[in-house]
Amino acid sequence: MIMDHRLLLSRRARSVTESAIRQMGIVTAERADVISFAPGYPDPAVFPWEEYREIAASLFSGADGRVLQYGPTQGHRPLREWIAELQRRRGIDVAEDQILITSGSQQGLDLLGRVLIDPGDVVLVELPSYTGAISAFANAGARFVGVVQTSTGVDADDFEAQVLRLRRTGATVKFLYLVPTFQNPTGRLTSPERRRAILDRAARLDVLIVEDDPYCELYFDETLAGRRRSLKADDENGRVVYLSSFSKTLSPAHRVAWLVAPPSLVAKLDAFKQASDLCTSELEQRFVLEIGRRGRYEQRLPHLRAHYRAKRDAMLSALDARLSSELDWDVPEGGFFVWARLPQDLDARVMLDHALKAGVIYVVGSAFFVDGTGSDRIRLAFSLPTTDAIEQGVDRLAGAITALRSSPGAADRQRRRLQATAPAPHLEP
Amino acid sequence: MIMDHRLLLSRRARSVTESAIRQMGIVTAERADVISFAPGYPDPAVFPWEEYREIAASLFSGADGRVLQYGPTQGHRPLREWIAELQRRRGIDVAEDQILITSGSQQGLDLLGRVLIDPGDVVLVELPSYTGAISAFANAGARFVGVVQTSTGVDADDFEAQVLRLRRTGATVKFLYLVPTFQNPTGRLTSPERRRAILDRAARLDVLIVEDDPYCELYFDETLAGRRRSLKADDENGRVVYLSSFSKTLSPAHRVAWLVAPPSLVAKLDAFKQASDLCTSELEQRFVLEIGRRGRYEQRLPHLRAHYRAKRDAMLSALDARLSSELDWDVPEGGFFVWARLPQDLDARVMLDHALKAGVIYVVGSAFFVDGTGSDRIRLAFSLPTTDAIEQGVDRLAGAITALRSSPGAADRQRRRLQATAPAPHLEP
Numbered sequence: 001m002i003m004d005h006r007l008l009l010s011r012r013a014r015s016v017t018e019s020a021i022r023q024m025g026i027v028t029a030e031r032a033d034v035i036s037f038a039p040g041y042p043d044p045a046v047f048p049w050e051e052y053r054e055i056a057a058s059l060f061s062g063a064d065g066r067v068l069q070y071g072p073t074q075g076h077r078p079l080r081e082w083i084a085e086l087q088r089r090r091g092i093d094v095a096e097d098q099i100l101i102t103s104g105s106q107q108g109l110d111l112l113g114r115v116l117i118d119p120g121d122v123v124l125v126e127l128p129s130y131t132g133a134i135s136a137f138a139n140a141g142a143r144f145v146g147v148v149q150t151s152t153g154v155d156a157d158d159f160e161a162q163v164l165r166l167r168r169t170g171a172t173v174k175f176l177y178l179v180p181t182f183q184n185p186t187g188r189l190t191s192p193e194r195r196r197a198i199l200d201r202a203a204r205l206d207v208l209i210v211e212d213d214p215y216c217e218l219y220f221d222e223t224l225a226g227r228r229r230s231l232k233a234d235d236e237n238g239r240v241v242y243l244s245s246f247s248k249t250l251s252p253a254h255r256v257a258w259l260v261a262p263p264s265l266v267a268k269l270d271a272f273k274q275a276s277d278l279c280t281s282e283l284e285q286r287f288v289l290e291i292g293r294r295g296r297y298e299q300r301l302p303h304l305r306a307h308y309r310a311k312r313d314a315m316l317s318a319l320d321a322r323l324s325s326e327l328d329w330d331v332p333e334g335g336f337f338v339w340a341r342l343p344q345d346l347d348a349r350v351m352l353d354h355a356l357k358a359g360v361i362y363v364v365g366s367a368f369f370v371d372g373t374g375s376d377r378i379r380l381a382f383s384l385p386t387t388d389a390i391e392q393g394v395d396r397l398a399g400a401i402t403a404l405r406s407s408p409g410a411a412d413r414q415r416r417r418l419q420a421t422a423p424a425p426h427l428e429p
Numbered sequence: 430m431i432m433d434h435r436l437l438l439s440r441r442a443r444s445v446t447e448s449a450i451r452q453m454g455i456v457t458a459e460r461a462d463v464i465s466f467a468p469g470y471p472d473p474a475v476f477p478w479e480e481y482r483e484i485a486a487s488l489f490s491g492a493d494g495r496v497l498q499y500g501p502t503q504g505h506r507p508l509r510e511w512i513a514e515l516q517r518r519r520g521i522d523v524a525e526d527q528i529l530i531t532s533g534s535q536q537g538l539d540l541l542g543r544v545l546i547d548p549g550d551v552v553l554v555e556l557p558s559y560t561g562a563i564s565a566f567a568n569a570g571a572r573f574v575g576v577v578q579t580s581t582g583v584d585a586d587d588f589e590a591q592v593l594r595l596r597r598t599g600a601t602v603k604f605l606y607l608v609p610t611f612q613n614p615t616g617r618l619t620s621p622e623r624r625r626a627i628l629d630r631a632a633r634l635d636v637l638i639v640e641d642d643p644y645c646e647l648y649f650d651e652t653l654a655g656r657r658r659s660l661k662a663d664d665e666n667g668r669v670v671y672l673s674s675f676s677k678t679l680s681p682a683h684r685v686a687w688l689v690a691p692p693s694l695v696a697k698l699d700a701f702k703q704a705s706d707l708c709t710s711e712l713e714q715r716f717v718l719e720i721g722r723r724g725r726y727e728q729r730l731p732h733l734r735a736h737y738r739a740k741r742d743a744m745l746s747a748l749d750a751r752l753s754s755e756l757d758w759d760v761p762e763g764g765f766f767v768w769a770r771l772p773q774d775l776d777a778r779v780m781l782d783h784a785l786k787a788g789v790i791y792v793v794g795s796a797f798f799v800d801g802t803g804s805d806r807i808r809l810a811f812s813l814p815t816t817d818a819i820e821q822g823v824d825r826l827a828g829a830i831t832a833l834r835s836s837p838g839a840a841d842r843q844r845r846r847l848q849a850t851a852p853a854p855h856l857e858p
Binding site (some may be wrong): 001002003005006008009010011012013016017039041042044045047049052053056057060061062065066067068069070103104106107110114115116117118121132135136138139140174175203206208237238239247251252253254255262264265268271272274275276277278279280281282283284 | 430431432434435437438439440441442445446468470471473474476478481482485486489490491494495496497498499532533535536539543544545546547550561564565567568569603604632635637666667668676680681682683684691693694697700701703704705706707708709710711712713
């Protein structure tokens with residue numbers, strides 16, 4: 001008798017579905033003719049190929065057997081020390097015992113969910129917020145409440161109002177999750193004043209902040225360098241857990257990221273990491289460390305900034321030329337994304353079919369909202385395609401909008417169908 | 430005001446502690462003078478250094494940008510296809526869509542826990558069983574019940590009796606977790622008859638089996654090759670989930686392992702993996718695949734078997750010469766471990782302090798038992814030390830026993846203290 005595994009699934013597994021961004025990634029991976037603005041992938045043209053070739057010979061000599069061995073769960077200590085230095089240059093003064101190496105920042109988010117969240121606990125997130133964080137916290141049983149975001153960052157008054165309202169209902173608010181610098185998906189940079197205000201309110205309300213900071217090195221204007229100062233840099237009370245990564249500045253294949261937290265919390269996260277994957281690859285940690293030690297990490301950054309700025313400019317020019325009458329968008333000052341709003345009569349989910357037919361894809365805005373809104377928004381990642389492909393992709397997007405407008409009846413039917421089948425947005429981002 | 434993070438911890442995080450094996454690993458990493466029989470680490474002397482050097486140049490040429498990019502969560506498809514071939518040689522005939530690449534088998538165990546276990550569900554494990562699996566399933570809220578193990582493997586009658594007993598109490602039995610080939614910690618090889626019996630009972634009782642098989646290639650006698658046939662090879666009903674790894678045959682730094690399950694279960698595991706670490710390193714998957722494609726994986730195995738057999742022999746000779754009057758042990762026919770029993774008046778936990786003073790460590794048996802027993806057992810890993818170090822380590826162990834016998838009063842006091850502070854063994858392995 002064939003076994004029926006559905007009966008064996010945990011409650012969470014029964015409800016879990018695939019992430020919208022990953023689905024889009026799979027679509028593009030399988031169709032070479034599609035121009036993808038969907039996943040926020042870095043560009044292989046600026047991966048550290050040369051550094052890898054230089055370092056490989058010494059790492060693979062066999063002289064140090066530990067290079068290919070299991071390593072400590074918390075991470076290779078010299079790498080943690082180098083990261084501590086790197087962070088001091090970002091204004092964050094913490095010792096290596098407050099640093100946990102994770103297998104990508106996604107693992108850091110997953111571990112935080114498991115260490116901090118019991119089913120039903122509330123996590124506050126920006127409207128909109130990074131969908132990978134929403135998935136990770138949802139797997140631990142989080143309930144999400146959105147906080148309004150304006151062009152200068154998450155609204156401190158709404159943050160306070162939500163916390164007070166939730167506490168009156170008896171809810172446990174576990175933390176506020178933020179991407180204050182070149183946010184995913186909006187590309188927004190939270191202003192210094194707003195950062196200060198959020199930190200002050202969090203202290204007054206006694207709320208923990210989880211600050212996710214993967215894009216901070218990728219600013220497009222030197223005058224912004226000082227405006228990215230992290231919340232963690234001004235945290236004197238262990239109120240901010242900070243995450244950052246080498247996936248965008250070196251390569252995602254390292255699966256090397258880090259998390260900063262008070263030692264007592266690091267110890268708990270470490271225990272969960274042990275049971276999750278024992279350790280992050282010692283080899284990949286050595287690659288990152290060697291790149292750092294040779295001064296090649298800092299050396300790469302100006303080139304990376306220019307590279308992604310050129311792509312941002314290509315996308316903005318193309319949007320200006322082809323879609324200024326249809327779309328509104330913010331101008332991102334760093335990071336990987338343009339966040340655009342569709343005209344009122346268009347639905348980003350309905351439009352996706354037409355876009356795919358035209359050979360271009362994006363992520364539908366509703367993937368990033370925990371309150372069920374966002375189907376009038378699209379996230380356009382400019383990080384991976386060439387500038388030529390960006391222009392062509394925007395052309396195709398314009399074509400998709402034209403095609404959609406020429407079949408309004410079909411669009412209405414499809415929108416009704418989508419509304420009838422839409423999953424609960426707060427659990428399936 | 431400094432934030433008190435203890436108040437924010439999830440229920441599980443409050444109770445979780447560090448694994449005994451990892452603690453021992455940290456002790457040895459920090460003391461070069463200690464000979465470690467504790468962690469089951471493979472020997473860097475047989476890591477594929479040469480293969481790495483050969484392959485690095487082509488992988489790092491930059492010709493294929495995807496080598497350092499994010500990859501599909503399920504894993505690099507050509508690697509899954511190669512693993513499907515490898516498995517056919519192990520008698521397991523499944524297509525690549527039933528294979529999920531994981532970041533070490535530890536991640537496979539963690540994902541299985543999250544997809545299958547709700548708090549309070551029962552997982553059946555061997556007495557003794559692999560502590561990393563116990564930790565992973567415990568993090569999902571599993572309750573453990575042990576099944577008696579004899580020298581030929583887990584007892585099929587006891588398995589059936591436990592399932593029937595548990596079901597009478599209303600408990601949900603989620604699966605039986607087994608390491609049938611060169612088990613961790615006992616080194617035992619489950620007999621073909623016993624494998625057949627377990628599979629038959631599981632079918633009759635409708636119980637899922639999770640078969641963890643990291644050591645199957647590391648047998649010490651060619652006549653054993655046929656006796657390792659996995660339970661999965663005879664599974665016609667999707668009753669067995671199978672895990673295996675390259676950590677012991679290539680290198681743990683790859684963090685590349687795999688899991689075989691029906692496609693519907695793979696889809697759920699994939700969704701949890703997405704939110705856990707997005708994907709396993711594409712680079713490390715390419716290294717494994719290239720080693721496989723060049724025929725170097727199969728080529729390495731006879732050498733590995735001879736290498737670890739020589740270490741096993743060194744340990745058995747030393748034990749025969751120095752400790753035959755004190756210890757009993759099984760002769761392992763493969764894998765990394767000798768499992769030994771102390772005389773009745775000695776406690777492995779008390780002895781550990783004396784062993785550490787003498788400059789040798791092991792893992793206390795109780796780490797592997799979910800029923801609170803095992804303090805009369807020790808696990809001695811012979812995989813990492815040189816044959817000289819193995820002899821010297823056994824000498825030191827003999828010295829520790831002598832030292833312990835000369836201070837029986839102290840040992841009694843310490844045992845009483847240990848009993849007073851021992852954590853609940855079924856949750857803190």
